Amino acid sequence: AKSWFEDRQQLQKQMESEPMFGQYAGKNVLIVQAEAFQTFVLGQSIGGEEITPNLNRLIEQSLYFPNFYHQTAQGRTSDADFLTSCSMHPMPTGSVFVRFAGNEFDCAAGILQNLGYDTTVHHAYDGSFWNRNNMYHNMAYDQFYTLKDYQIDEPIGWSLGDESFFRQTVEQLKERNRSPFYAMTITLSSHHPFKLPYVNQEMNTGELSGTIMGDYIQAARYVDSAVGKLVRDLQDEGLWDDTVLLFYGDHDNSVYDWSLYEKFFGRPVSELDKDRIVRQVPFLIHLPGDEQVGVVEKAVGQIDTLPTLMHLLGIPTQDRYLMGISMLSEAPKSVVFRNGGFTDGKVYFIPSADGLIENGKCYSLEGEEAAEIDTAACAEGAESAKRDLSVSDTTIENDLLPVFRQEDGGF
């Protein structure tokens, strides 16, 4: 496993000579991990009304990654948190947060705390859910704001509405009055089954009204409004121009009735469409000053989030054990899914249940229309995906980071 990481560290080193390295050194970082928020609702309208008007505008002022994929497994929201914060794969069963909260990892909060950042995590729910209390302690957050730190003045779903959650989170950050800060926020209002109070249902969802998809779209619209208010709040508080904002979806919405998607898109969805719809979640980075704006088409995944942040902040990672690669780097990469599937942007591999590569499905993404091709074209990538997953599993199961560091001569 260590030699795999050494190769990865060489690729990661490449980012230090790339243009954006360190361009946002010392800036605040605010992360929004949005519950079950998927890419397919972005840029879409129903009856002429945009579902996500605020995010659509924010994307135009940000670096946007349309080919970003979640890589979560059974640990759902906690897996997304682990992937993005610690740049390793989730386990095939259970949640790393629950099973391995005592391990050593190289996570964002710890790295940034060492460099003088104030590190906080905010989630308006029971702190013990997903074993967060223990895992966040391990990840070196200065404070974990949980349900008990919020006033439930907007009751929605499991606890507090995202609008109030963001407003109170900005107040918490102001009260702390420390900079630079690294704040991770985890939303909740768009949790399955997406039923919002009537007053929060802002959209007319047309023929989807009364279906779970209609409810999901209402929830997406509500989250979009909450993000719009968060941005205005950050502007009003004078934080906007000093803060790198990341927004991403954690995982899919567990709605697998494909007739609803066919209604939504007004066209049939293929097997490949289904796999991509389930795995694609939004990812955008808003950078202070609106200086860096554009669409990055590269295929990237949640595991690449931490290296990307390190790239922007100018923090070298060649002595860290991160499995991702900066999304802003030219280094080639593929996105590996927990089921053994992968994509490098050119091909897309869907594995079969028996795990035999020749029984999987390999698609070419090049050309006008995606087309199924011989699995031989995906064989090397699928082998490499297996290796990545097994390196991650071995490292986590045996808590190898302290061993690696000892071999490196201490840390």
Ligand code: GP9
């Ligand atoms: C609960 C929230 C939901 O705290 O993070 O987690 P999920 O059920 O989506 O994994």
